[in-house]
Amino acid sequence: xxxxxxxxxxxxxxxxxxxxxxxxxxxxxxxxxxxxxxxxxxxxxxxxxxxxxxxxxxxxxxxxxxxxxxxxxxxxxxxxxxxxxxxxxxxxxxxxxxxxxxxxxxxxxxxxxxxxxxxxxxxxxxxxxxxxxxxxxxxxx
Amino acid sequence: xxxxxxxxxxxxxxxxxxxxxxxxxxxxxxxxxxxxxxxxxxxxxxxxxxxxxxxxxxxxxxxxxxxxxxxxxxxxxxxxxxxxxxxxxxxxxxxxxxxxxxxxxxxxxxxxxxxxxxxxxxxxxxxxxxxxxxxxxxxxx
Numbered sequence: 001x002x003x004x005x006x007x008x009x010x011x012x013x014x015x016x017x018x019x020x021x022x023x024x025x026x027x028x029x030x031x032x033x034x035x036x037x038x039x040x041x042x043x044x045x046x047x048x049x050x051x052x053x054x055x056x057x058x059x060x061x062x063x064x065x066x067x068x069x070x071x072x073x074x075x076x077x078x079x080x081x082x083x084x085x086x087x088x089x090x091x092x093x094x095x096x097x098x099x100x101x102x103x104x105x106x107x108x109x110x111x112x113x114x115x116x117x118x119x120x121x122x123x124x125x126x127x128x129x130x131x132x133x134x135x136x137x138x139x140x141x
Numbered sequence: 142x143x144x145x146x147x148x149x150x151x152x153x154x155x156x157x158x159x160x161x162x163x164x165x166x167x168x169x170x171x172x173x174x175x176x177x178x179x180x181x182x183x184x185x186x187x188x189x190x191x192x193x194x195x196x197x198x199x200x201x202x203x204x205x206x207x208x209x210x211x212x213x214x215x216x217x218x219x220x221x222x223x224x225x226x227x228x229x230x231x232x233x234x235x236x237x238x239x240x241x242x243x244x245x246x247x248x249x250x251x252x253x254x255x256x257x258x259x260x261x262x263x264x265x266x267x268x269x270x271x272x273x274x275x276x277x278x279x280x281x282x
Contacts, residue, residue: 049222051207062203066192080232081190084225088241088249091221100229108229109254 005045009092012041015117019129020136024060025095027068027136029129032117034106036076036099038068038132047093050085061095068097071135075128086112146186150233153182156258160270161277165201166236168209168277170270173258175247177217177240179209179273188234191226202236209238212276216269227253 008026016028016039024044030037042053042061050058069081078099085095098111106114120128149167157169157180165185171178183194183202191199210222219240226236239252247255261269 050224051210051222058203058207059200062199066199069192080227080229081192082225082227082229083191084223084227084251086221086223086225086251088221088223110225110227110251113250 002045003043006043007045008041009090009094011090012039012092012094017125017129019132022064022067022136024057025064027064027132029125029132030117031119031125033120033124034114034118035104035111036072036078037111038072038097040065040068040095040097042093044093048087048091050093052093065095065097067136071132071138072097072099074135075131082111084110084112143186144184147184148186149182150231150235152231153180153233153235158266158270160273163205163208163277165198166205168205168273170266170273171258172260172266174261174265175255175259176245176252177213177219178252179213179238181206181209181236181238183234185234189228189232191234193234206236206238208277212273212279213238213240215276216272223252225251225253 012028016030019027019029024042025040026043028039028041030039042057044053047053053061065083076099079102080100082098082100083095087093100107153169157171160168160170165183166181167184169180169182171180183198185194188194194202206224217240220243221241223239223241224236228234241248
């Protein structure tokens with residue numbers, strides 16, 4: 001399974017803004033002010049389940065999810081991290097990294113299916129993306 | 142962080158039945174006929190976030206989640222695997238491994254917060270636990 005032919009799912013593309021490209025994954029910011037929320041998408045065309053990646057790819061995916069978690073925590077402190085790989089709607093393999101705050105709009109339920117996103121204003125989005133990129137460049141790989 | 146003093150959270154204990162003890166995790170079956178659903182709990186007292194485990198423990202956790210996924214698929218075929226580590230309600234670190242079928246009771250939404258469990262009858266539970274144990278013993282570690 002190679003990087004050749006990888007195309008980001010159009011729904012993921014519509015719901016997010018690109019943050020950074022790590023060794024395996026595209027890191028995207030969900031455009032939803034309700035939750036600090038990153039999505040990691042391995043650049044492997046046709047991957048649906050985590051087991052579709054070779055063992056080394058699975059390990060790298062979780063390393064990058066951990067790296068994304070640390071960056072997210074530095075930029076938007078949270079009480080509890082939620083990690084999820086669902087894919088019931090968008091089949092392209094992707095992992096959610098979501099910072100949860102007690103009393104947030106979906107607390108203590110899951111963010112998935114919790115209603116429509118509340119997009120960032122452009123004024124807020126660019127500085128947030130810049131800070132996430134700085135943190136992702138800083139954290140040990 | 143050691144195994145000493147590990148006690149399974151009472152809510153997890155009430156909602157599940159024990160399947161097996163792997164090198165790191167207790168594997169539990171959620172007592173809910175609506176979804177084939179395993180929960181993995183690392184025997185590490187005080188662990189809340191995945192990053193509370195050392196890197197080797199994190200790698201083992203994902204290996205065991207993968208092993209549990211294969212066992213679950215062998216026993217109860219599904220269309221899509223859902224993996225999640227939430228912990229908004231029960232803080233003790235645990236990972237959900239859920240087999241989803243198109244049209245199941247929560248499809249395409251998440252299983253978390255999808256209403257009350259429908260427990261297995263004892264007649265169905267014991268054979269299912271036995272099959273899961275067989276599969277967990279069989280799959281390569």
